[in-house]
Amino acid sequence: MVFQSSVGAEKRHGAGEIDGLAATEVALDRLGIAVTHLRCGFFFTNLLFEAESIAAGLLRTVLPSDHPMSWVAPRDIAEVAAMTLLNSEWSGRRVQAVHGPADLTWAQVAAILADETGSDLRVERISDEEMAAQYRAAGMPPAMAEAVLEMSTGLRDGFIPEQPRSVVTTTPTSLRSWIRDELLPVL
Numbered sequence: 001m002v003f004q005s006s007v008g009a010e011k012r013h014g015a016g017e018i019d020g021l022a023a024t025e026v027a028l029d030r031l032g033i034a035v036t037h038l039r040c041g042f043f044f045t046n047l048l049f050e051a052e053s054i055a056a057g058l059l060r061t062v063l064p065s066d067h068p069m070s071w072v073a074p075r076d077i078a079e080v081a082a083m084t085l086l087n088s089e090w091s092g093r094r095v096q097a098v099h100g101p102a103d104l105t106w107a108q109v110a111a112i113l114a115d116e117t118g119s120d121l122r123v124e125r126i127s128d129e130e131m132a133a134q135y136r137a138a139g140m141p142p143a144m145a146e147a148v149l150e151m152s153t154g155l156r157d158g159f160i161p162e163q164p165r166s167v168v169t170t171t172p173t174s175l176r177s178w179i180r181d182e183l184l185p186v187l
Contacts, residue, residue, distance in 0.1 A: 001033055001034065001035045001036070002035070002036045002038060002081045002084050003024065003025065003028055003035060003037050003038065004040060004077060004081065005021045005022070005024070005025055005037045005039050005040070006018045006021050006039055006151075007039050007040065007041050007042075007069075007070060007097065007099075007155070007161045008022075008039075008151070008159065008161075009021045009022040009025055009037070009039055010022075010039070010095075010161070010162040011154065011155075011159070014150070014154045015150060015151060015154030015155055016146070016147040016148060016149065016150025016151040016152075016153075016154055017147045017148055017150070017151050018150075018151050018154065018155075034090065034091045034092060034093075035093055035094070036084050036090070036093075036094040036095070036096055037093075037095045037096070038077060038080060038081060038084075038096050038097075038098050039095060039097045039098065039161070039163065040072055040077050040097075040098040041069065041070025041071055041097075041098065041099050041100050042069055042070065042071050042072070043071075043072060043073075043074055044071060044072065044073050044074070044100075044173075044175060044178045044179075044182070044183075045073075045074055045182070047109075047113075047179075047183055048182070048183065048186065051183065051186050051187055054113060054117070054121065054183075054187065055117075055119075055187050057119055057120050057121050057122065058121070058122060058124055059109070059110050059113070059121060059123045059124070060123075060124050060126050060130075060134070061106050061123065061124075061125060061126070061131075061152070062125065062127070062128050062131045062149065062152050062153060062156070063125070063152055063156055064106075065105060065106045065107040065110075065123040065125060066105050066106075067105055067106065067156070068103040068104060068105050069103060069104070069105075069155075070097075070099035070100050070103050070161070071100045071102075071109070071175055072098055072099060072100030072171060072173075073100065073171070073173035073178050075173060076098065076100065076172065076173050077098050079171070080098050080171065084096065095163065096163075096168070096169070097161060097162075097163035097165075097168075097169040098169060098171060099161075099165050099170055099171070100170070100171055100173070100175075101170060101171060101172060101174050101175075102170075103165065104175065106123045107123055109175065110122065110123045112175050112176055112179065113179065113183075115176075116176060116179045116180060116184065117179075117184070117187060128149060128153055131149055131152075132145045132146060132149050135148055135149065
C-alpha cells in the first residue's frame, strides 16, 4: 500500500490537518501490512487557490518570505506512488519523502511567478488571524480554517523534515514548468 502523507506528519501533532495524516500513518502501521508513507512537500497546485491574488500582483502567506521549504508537483507524487507500487522488492513499513526539485522560499516563488506572468508580484506576510479570516471568507467553517492554517504555522518555527533532501527525495517537475502548464492557463 502507498499512502500519500505530508512533510510534518513525523511531528504527530501540532500541524493542523497534517495531524490527521499522521494518525492515518499510525493506523496503517498497526495493520502490519507493507506500507510506504509518501511525505510530500507543499503542492504547487496550492497556488491555484491564489490565482486571483497572483493576477492582482500579491502573494500572501503566514510564513516568512525567506523561509525555504519543499515544493512539489502532484504529478511527481503520482509517479513516485506508481513506481513504488510497481516495485516488488520492498516490504514492511517505509517512509519516502517527496520534496520536489528544490526547496524554495516564498520570495523565490514570487520571483518565478513574476517572471512567468510578466507582472510585478510581491509577497506579503500576514498574521495568522488575517489568514484564518481569509479562509472563513472563502467559506471554510471556523474549525477547518484553523486546521488548514495550522498546516503552515505548525511547520513554521524551526521545523526540519525528518528526511533531508537527497537524490531519492528529489523529483523533476520545476515550479516554472508547472506554472507554464497549469497556472498560466487559468490566470
